[in-house]
Amino acid sequence: MNAAGLRSAALVLPLVLFLGVFFFWPLATMLTTAVSDDAVGKAFPTTAAALSSWDGAVPPDAAIQTAVATDLRVIEDRSVLGDAVRRLNSAVPGFRSLITKTYRTVRQNDDAPVDLTAIDAQWGDPAVWRGFARAVPPYTDRNLLAAVDLQRDAEGDIRQVGEAASANRIIMVRTFVIAASVTALCAAIGLPYAMLIAGAGGWVRTLLLLAVLLPLWTSLLVRTAAWVVLLQNNGLVNGFLQTIGLIDHPLPLIFNRAGVVIAMTHVLLPFMVLPIYSVLLTIPSNLMPAAATLGANPLRAFRHVLFPLVLPGLMSGSLLVFMVALGYYITPALVGGAEDQMISSVIAFYATGTANWGMAAALGIILLAATLALYAVYGRFSRTPPGFGV
Amino acid sequence: MDAFIRFENISKAFGAQTVVDNLDLTIRRGEFLSLLGPSGSGKTTILMMLAGFVAPTQGRIRLDGREIQGVPAHKRDLGVVFQSYALFPHMTVSENVAFPLRMRGVRKAEISERVTRSLDMVQLGKLGARRPAQLSGGQQQRVALARAMVYEPKVVLMDEPLGALDKQLREQMQLELRDLHRSLGLTIVFVTHDQSEALTMSDRIAVFESGRIEQIGPPEEIYDRPQTRFVAEFIGETNVLEGTVVSLEKGVARLSAGDGRTLLARTDRDLAAGQRLLVCVRPERIAVSDDPGAANAIPVEVADSVYQGDHIRLRLEGDGVSLVGRRDRSRADVPTGTRGYASFAPDDCALVDA
Numbered sequence: 001m002n003a004a005g006l007r008s009a010a011l012v013l014p015l016v017l018f019l020g021v022f023f024f025w026p027l028a029t030m031l032t033t034a035v036s037d038d039a040v041g042k043a044f045p046t047t048a049a050a051l052s053s054w055d056g057a058v059p060p061d062a063a064i065q066t067a068v069a070t071d072l073r074v075i076e077d078r079s080v081l082g083d084a085v086r087r088l089n090s091a092v093p094g095f096r097s098l099i100t101k102t103y104r105t106v107r108q109n110d111d112a113p114v115d116l117t118a119i120d121a122q123w124g125d126p127a128v129w130r131g132f133a134r135a136v137p138p139y140t141d142r143n144l145l146a147a148v149d150l151q152r153d154a155e156g157d158i159r160q161v162g163e164a165a166s167a168n169r170i171i172m173v174r175t176f177v178i179a180a181s182v183t184a185l186c187a188a189i190g191l192p193y194a195m196l197i198a199g200a201g202g203w204v205r206t207l208l209l210l211a212v213l214l215p216l217w218t219s220l221l222v223r224t225a226a227w228v229v230l231l232q233n234n235g236l237v238n239g240f241l242q243t244i245g246l247i248d249h250p251l252p253l254i255f256n257r258a259g260v261v262i263a264m265t266h267v268l269l270p271f272m273v274l275p276i277y278s279v280l281l282t283i284p285s286n287l288m289p290a291a292a293t294l295g296a297n298p299l300r301a302f303r304h305v306l307f308p309l310v311l312p313g314l315m316s317g318s319l320l321v322f323m324v325a326l327g328y329y330i331t332p333a334l335v336g337g338a339e340d341q342m343i344s345s346v347i348a349f350y351a352t353g354t355a356n357w358g359m360a361a362a363l364g365i366i367l368l369a370a371t372l373a374l375y376a377v378y379g380r381f382s383r384t385p386p387g388f389g390v
Numbered sequence: 391m392d393a394f395i396r397f398e399n400i401s402k403a404f405g406a407q408t409v410v411d412n413l414d415l416t417i418r419r420g421e422f423l424s425l426l427g428p429s430g431s432g433k434t435t436i437l438m439m440l441a442g443f444v445a446p447t448q449g450r451i452r453l454d455g456r457e458i459q460g461v462p463a464h465k466r467d468l469g470v471v472f473q474s475y476a477l478f479p480h481m482t483v484s485e486n487v488a489f490p491l492r493m494r495g496v497r498k499a500e501i502s503e504r505v506t507r508s509l510d511m512v513q514l515g516k517l518g519a520r521r522p523a524q525l526s527g528g529q530q531q532r533v534a535l536a537r538a539m540v541y542e543p544k545v546v547l548m549d550e551p552l553g554a555l556d557k558q559l560r561e562q563m564q565l566e567l568r569d570l571h572r573s574l575g576l577t578i579v580f581v582t583h584d585q586s587e588a589l590t591m592s593d594r595i596a597v598f599e600s601g602r603i604e605q606i607g608p609p610e611e612i613y614d615r616p617q618t619r620f621v622a623e624f625i626g627e628t629n630v631l632e633g634t635v636v637s638l639e640k641g642v643a644r645l646s647a648g649d650g651r652t653l654l655a656r657t658d659r660d661l662a663a664g665q666r667l668l669v670c671v672r673p674e675r676i677a678v679s680d681d682p683g684a685a686n687a688i689p690v691e692v693a694d695s696v697y698q699g700d701h702i703r704l705r706l707e708g709d710g711v712s713l714v715g716r717r718d719r720s721r722a723d724v725p726t727g728t729r730g731y732a733s734f735a736p737d738d739c740a741l742v743d744a
Contacts, residue, residue, distance in 0.1 A: 287476055289476070292464045294464075295464050296489075297464050
C-alpha cells in the first residue's frame with residue numbers, strides 16, 4: 001500500500017474502530033452469550049474430557065466415574081460448582097441433591113476408587129448421564145430453542161415445550177402484531193398528513209411540520225403520561241365522546257391494546273411523515289394537473305400517478321416505524337395491560353430480573369433475525385426500477 | 391371559420407392583482423393560435439382557465455358552444471402539453487402515452503394499436519419501452535405531444551413547450567409542430583414569450599400585455615403593421631421615430647419630425663393634422679445610400695457594424711436620431727465611418743399612437 005493509501009486508511013480508522021467497538025463487538029458478545037454454556041465444563045473439566053469418549057453404556061466405565069469424583073475432589077471455587085449444579089439441575093431435576101450427596105461422600109475418602117451407583121442409585125439412571133453429557137460442551141442451542149418455546153427432550157430431539165411454559169412465541173407474535181398495527185395506522189395518518197404539508201406553503205407548512213416533530217422533542221415519559229390523562233375513563237377523549245352523546249359509557253382506551261397502539265402511533269408518526277414528505281417534495285408539481293388533463297379524476301390520478309411515486313417514501317417510513325416499534329418497551333409497560341407486553345419486556349425480565357443473560361441474548365437474536373428477514377423482503381420489493389430518478 | 395372557443399368578458403384577479411382584464415377572445419376551429427407576451431402578461435393564466443385549473447373571477451368560457459366554467463379539468467377532454475413535459479417518471483414511454491386511453495376505458499388491443507400509431511407519428515416508435523429519464527429533452531417533448539394527442543382531443547393547449555430545448559432543436563420542433571397541426575387539422579393554443587416561435591408556427595397571434603390583448607392577427611400583420619408601440623417593439627427589432635401629422639393625402643401621411651425633417655408613411659388610418667404619432671420601421675427596411683433624394687432620407691453616419699453571420703447589423707447615428715439597420719451580405723459593404731443617407735419607403739412604415 002502506498003503512502004496515500006495508508007493515509008486514507010488512517011482517516012477511516014476511527015470509524016472502523018467505532019463500528020467495531022460499539023456495533024460488532026456487542027453483537028458478537030450477544031451472539032456468544034446466547035449460545036455459550038460453559039458452567040458445567042468449567043467445573044468438571046476432567047469429566048468433560050472423559051465423557052467425550054463415552055460409549056453410552058450406563059453406568060459408564062470406571063474411568064468416567066473416577067473423573068467425576070476427581071473433579072469433585074479438586075474443585076475449590078464453590079460459586080463455579082454452584083453455577084454448574086444449577087445448570088445440571090435445570091436439565092435433569094434432582095441433580096442438585098445428587099451432586100451434593102456425591103460431593104460430600106467423595107470428599108470424605110480422598111483417593112479411594114469410586115462406584116457412583118453405590119453412593120446414590122440415581123447414578124444408574126441413563127437420563128442423568130445423558131443430561132450430564134449434553135451439559136458438558138461449551139456451546140448449546142438451549143437458549144435459542146427456549147426463545148421460540150422449543151426444548152430438547154431426554155433423547156435429544158427438539159420438542160415443543162408444554163402449554164403452560166410457552167409464552168415467548170405468543171409474545172413474539174404479539175410484538176409483530178402491535179408493530180404492524182402501529183405501522184399501518186402511521187401510514188394511514190402519515191400519508192395524507194405529508195401530502196397536506198407538501199401542499200401547504202409558508203407558515204402553515206412550518207406549523208404542520210412542528211406539530212409532527214414536537215413529540216420527538218418531548219420526553220417519552222411526559223408524552224406517555226399525557227396519554228394516560230387523555231385516554232382514561234374520565235379523561236378528555238371519553239369526556240368529549242360522552243358529551244356529544246356518541247357513547248354512554250367510557251370506552252376502555254388505556255391499559256389495553258388500544259392505548260398502546262394510540263400512544264406508539266403518536267410517537268412514531270414523524271418517522272412515517274418525514275420520509276414521505278421528502279419524497280413528495282421531489283415529485284414535480286405538474287404531474288397531477290397533467291393526469292387531470294389526460295382524463296384521470298382525482299382518485300385515479302392519485303392511484304396511478306402520485307401513489308406509485310410516493311411508494312418508496314411510504315415503504316422506508318413503514319420500515320422505520322416497524323423496526324422502532326418492535327423494540328418498544330416503556331410505552332407498553334406504562335399504558336398497556338398484561339396482555340400487551342412486548343418482547344422487550346421479556347428481554348428486560350431475563351436481563352435485569354433473573355440475570356439470565358443467555359435467554360436475554362437469545363431472544364434478542366431471534367428479534368434481530370426476524371427483523372433482518374423482513375428487511376431483506378423489503379429490499380427485494382423496493383428495488384428502484386432503472387431510469388427512475390427519485 | 392366558426393368560433394370554436396370563446397372567452398367572453400373574462401377577468402381573473404389573484405387578490406388585488408388583476409391578471410386578466412375583461413378579455414374577449416375567439417379561437418377558430420382548426421386554428422393555430424399563439425398567445426404571445428412577456429412573463430406576467432396573463433397568457434398562461436388564460437391557458438390554465440381553458441384547461442380548468444384556474445377559475446375565472448368573472449365571465450364565460452365556451453367550448454364548442456357549451457359553457458365550461460363548471461366542468462372539472464378531467465372532463466374537458468383537452469390535450470395539454472406542459473412546460474416541463476410532466477411525463478410520469480414511473481411509467482415507460484408507451485405507458486405514458488397509453489394513460490389517457492386507459493383512463494377512458496379503451497380496450498387493451500386498441501390501446502396498443504393507437505399508442506404505436508401515436509409514437510410513430512412523433513418518430514419514437516422504437517423507444518416505447520424506455521422510461522422518460524432515459525430520453526433526451528426533444529424526445530421527452532415528443533412523448534408529451536404524443537400523449538396529449540393520442541385520444542384525439544378537441545383542442546391541444548401548449549404552455550411554452552419548447553422553452554427547455556436548445557435553439558436548433560427548438561427550431562426543428564417548431565416545424566414539426568406546424569406539420570402536425572396541418573396534417574391532423576388540430577386546434578392548437580400555444581403560449582410563448584418567444585416572438586420568432588409565434589411567427590413561425592401560428593395562423594394568428596394574440597399579443598398580450600398586462601392582461602389585455604394588444605393586437606390579434608396573422609403573423610405578417612402583427613409584424614408588418616403593428617398597431618401599438620408595445621407590439622412594434624415586442625415583435626422583433628424596430629426603429630421608432632416621433633412625428634406630428636401635417637397632412638394626409640391618398641393614404642400617405644406627411645409628418646414633421648423635428649428640425650424640419652419630413653417623414654412620409656402609408657397608412658389606412660384616418661388622421662387629423664396636429665396628431666402626434668410614432669413611425670415604426672423594421673431594420674431590414676432601412677437602406678443606406680448616398681442618394682439624398684430617396685424617400686425619407688435621413689443623413690447618418692455608420693457608427694458601428696456588427697457581423698451576425700447571415701447579415702450585418704448597422705448602428706446609424708444622425709442628427710438627433712439613432713437608427714438600427716440591417717445589411718444583407720449580398721449587398722455592398724458599408725464600413726464604419728461611412729457617411730450617407732438612411733432611407734425607407736413610405737409603404738414600409740407603421741404608424742402607431744404615441
